[in-house]
Amino acid sequence: MNIRQLPAAAGRRWVTEGFRLLRRFPIPMLALTFLYLLVLMVTTLVPLVGPFAPMLVTPTLAVGLMHAVRAADNGRMPTPQMLFAGIRDRNARAWRPLLLLGLVNVISTLLALSFASLADDGTLLKIATGQSTPDDPSLKESSLLLASLSFLLIYTPVQMGLWYAPLFVAWHGVAPPKAMFFSFFAVMRNKWAFVQYALAWFVAALIASLIIQLLKVLFGDAPLLISLVLSPMSLIVLTALYCSFWPTYRDAVATGPEDALEPLPQNEAPRDGPHDGPQDGQRDVPGDDRPADPDQRAPGDGDRRPPAG
Numbered sequence: 001m002n003i004r005q006l007p008a009a010a011g012r013r014w015v016t017e018g019f020r021l022l023r024r025f026p027i028p029m030l031a032l033t034f035l036y037l038l039v040l041m042v043t044t045l046v047p048l049v050g051p052f053a054p055m056l057v058t059p060t061l062a063v064g065l066m067h068a069v070r071a072a073d074n075g076r077m078p079t080p081q082m083l084f085a086g087i088r089d090r091n092a093r094a095w096r097p098l099l100l101l102g103l104v105n106v107i108s109t110l111l112a113l114s115f116a117s118l119a120d121d122g123t124l125l126k127i128a129t130g131q132s133t134p135d136d137p138s139l140k141e142s143s144l145l146l147a148s149l150s151f152l153l154i155y156t157p158v159q160m161g162l163w164y165a166p167l168f169v170a171w172h173g174v175a176p177p178k179a180m181f182f183s184f185f186a187v188m189r190n191k192w193a194f195v196q197y198a199l200a201w202f203v204a205a206l207i208a209s210l211i212i213q214l215l216k217v218l219f220g221d222a223p224l225l226i227s228l229v230l231s232p233m234s235l236i237v238l239t240a241l242y243c244s245f246w247p248t249y250r251d252a253v254a255t256g257p258e259d260a261l262e263p264l265p266q267n268e269a270p271r272d273g274p275h276d277g278p279q280d281g282q283r284d285v286p287g288d289d290r291p292a293d294p295d296q297r298a299p300g301d302g303d304r305r306p307p308a309g
Helices: 010-024 028-042 050-074 078-093 093-118 125-130 141-163 167-173 176-189 190-216 223-250
Strands: none
Touching: 010 028, 010 050, 010 093, 010 190, 010 223, 028 050, 050 078, 050 093, 050 190, 078 093, 078 167, 093 141, 093 167, 093 176, 093 190, 093 223, 125 176, 141 167, 141 176, 167 176, 176 223
């Protein structure tokens, strides 16, 4: 496994790739996102750990989502069963380390919220656990903003460690601590691409917010109509966001010691178009279209064999 160094512009391309992948199979991908959100909502009903249960299972479900988006990228129909593929990866042994990553996520979030509570007397923690709402008139916006910035400052390195870690664990068999270590430095190696990726999604969210405000002005007296427009739009944007996670892995991570790709020069972007993901018996090498079986290679693809006899 090798990490390719991508140009900063790759970050913007990941966003457009997310919408492109959604367009390939819009209904199946929207249905998968809805199912994903439904499962997360159901986990909140678990007693005692309900507010943090979604973070516990997110790494496992995220692997399933990447199975589905990879299938769409390869021209195959995503199915609902793919959402739970993380449980079956590596002969059904991946789910335990994936749950461990989820536990790290929960603990890190609690620690970050606890530190941020020093700035706002625990307001952000109450919002995160559902004990308060952001529109509560008793909240002080200045202290809440400071707490949010403190939370991001602490949690961002953790998120960098968790970005690729679920796929490293499920698809490459890397232990969770090493997976987080590799993920952190993989993101750092492509930090400018991720900066542009975050900024591009910020612009997309800003545009969506302006559309929402415009709809409220035009249909202020028709809340049902606004809801009928906003709900599908929110689902579409969220699905495109999830789809865009896949190219961040596909373009940056090369796998297999003999097929590890050299880091890209700063002025060279990876080729566009779908990449073949691993099938049964194949390697997950972005852009590697060679058959897994050497006997299936066309003449000239490798060493030639002398004719029989």
